[in-house]
Amino acid sequence: MVRASAVAAGSAGLVAGSLYAVQAQDQEGSTQERQAGLAGTQARQRTGPSPGSQxxxxxxxxxxxxxxxxxxxxxxxxxxxxxxxxxxxxxxxxxxxxxxxxxxxxTQRSPASLKRLTSTLQRSLGTTAGTGWAVDPATSQVILWTDGSVTGTRMATVRRTAQRMGTAVRMVRIPGKLSALAAGGDAIFGGGSRCSLGFNVKRAGQDFFLTAGHCGNAVQEWTADQQGAQAVGTTEESSFPGDDFALVRSAPGAAGEGEVNLFNGQSRDITEAGEAVVGQQVVRSGSTTGVSTGSVTAVDATVNFPEGTVTGMIQTTVCAEPGDSGGPLFSGTTALGLTSGGSGDCQTGGVTFFQPVTEPLENFGAEVF
The missing domain is CATH 3.30.300 (GMP Synthetase; Chain A, domain 3)
Structure with missing residues (x-):
């Protein structure tokens, strides 16, 4: 079983209380509910099998x-x-x-040929901020995207690179600017910052939780309240860029039940972890925007954030905003990922990327419960 929570971070470059924000505006919404933190989890009703379980x-x-x-x-x-x-x-x-x-x-194109194309993109574009790519299994193409910050000579370079590869590469424009977000699920705080707790996990019988690596890099001591009175955990390991995950040791008595907050007085039991699949309907929980839904558009994606390059990501149509980083992505009762970053917002829509949860679970020798 697993549960969601949120965090805000106060490091250099923070915008509107988030670690790395795509916009300078943070929704207030139902602040008391969003910042109730771990203490409010026990009052939620657990839901049964979800419509997305099948x-x-x-x-x-x-x-x-x-x-x-x-x-x-x-x-x-x-x-x-x-x-x-x-x-x-x-x-x-x-x-x-x-x-x-x-x-x-x-397949219309061999897996080896598509892998060569992504390797060529890595050599040609390197860590060009605002770009990214992934293989689309349905069309046997490499999708190459650019955000609104890629213009002028940088855009000309990207287009020339894509044109040399012919129809095997399809370019897509993403509105707004890609950036790592901060927050998610129930709110957790540290050093004047807020992010989101992703999933509660166990390692060697001990209680921990996962959140985003760019959150863990910025904050060592986490609390369930902005004033810092209710300790929730201490960051033990963190990885960003490259990956975007962190392991936090739960404070004594702070570990919650194995649920994800649905922000409607109910929660979702998470019973296992799995891999996302293109076309899959998914749900994200976050402290800024509550629950948002969408579908997976790519897996094993490379994303060049201004803060650094992250590989192996899940790309989705789910919206997210500053404060949602680290929060859980799931389908039915299966944990899939941790909110990393993206572009857009939950008013106009956007693109959001997630760190697959199976990687930190394997890396840390942990499991959902």
Whole structure:
């Protein structure tokens, strides 16, 4: 089981109480509920199996098959009807995928060729802020995106790079400016900052929680209140850029139940961790904007934030705002990711990237409970 919480950070470059904000405005909303922190969790009602549980199960099955195929697939996704699809390169793998109850699809381009294209983008564009890329398994293309900050000679360089690769690369423009966010789930505070607690986890029988690495880099001691009276945890390990996750040891008596706050008086029990799949419907919980929904548009994405490059990310249509960083991304009762950054807001929409939760769980030897 798992639960959500939030944090604000007070380091250099903070905007409107967030660690790395995409805009200088933070919603007030239901402040008392958002900042109730861990103490308010016990009053929430747990919900039963969610409507997204069946989709999460299909996505988990497709992701597991794709993982077993390794270099012989460009990935898995859910089609417009919500059916799991795994791309394959040969008839033998197609038969095995079909036997597992998943639809196989022959790739138009080989996984090796698409990997070479992403490697070329890395060499050509390096860490150019405001750019990123990922393989789209449904079209066998590499999607190359730019945000509103990429203009003039930088945009000309990106376009020339894409044109040299032909139709295998499709350019997409993202409105606004990509940046790492800060906050999520129930609010947690440190050093004048706020972020979000992502998922409560256990390691060697001890209580911890996960949050964003750019939050953990900035704050050592976390509390459930802005005044610093209610200790909630101490950052033990943090990784950003490259990754975006941190492990926080829960303070004595501060560990919460295994739930995610739905900000409507209810919570969602999280029972396992899994891999996100393109096309999957997902939910994000955060202290600034509460609950937001959307779909996965890419996995294993490379994102060049101004604060640094992060790889292996989940790209979604879910909106987020400053203060949502570190908060949980989930589908049904499956934990998927930690809010990292993006562009836009929850009034006009946007693009948000998430650190896959399976990586820190493996890295720290932890598990959801």
């Amino acid at each position: 989709g999460a199960a299909a996505a988990n099955r497709a992701a597991a098959l794709a993982q077993r195929l390794g270099a012989r697939t460009t990935g898995a996704y859910l089609d417009s009807a919500g059916r799991p699809v795994v791309t394959v390169t040969n008839a033998t793998d197609a038969a095995a995928v079909r036997a597992a109850g998943v639809t196989p699809k022959m």
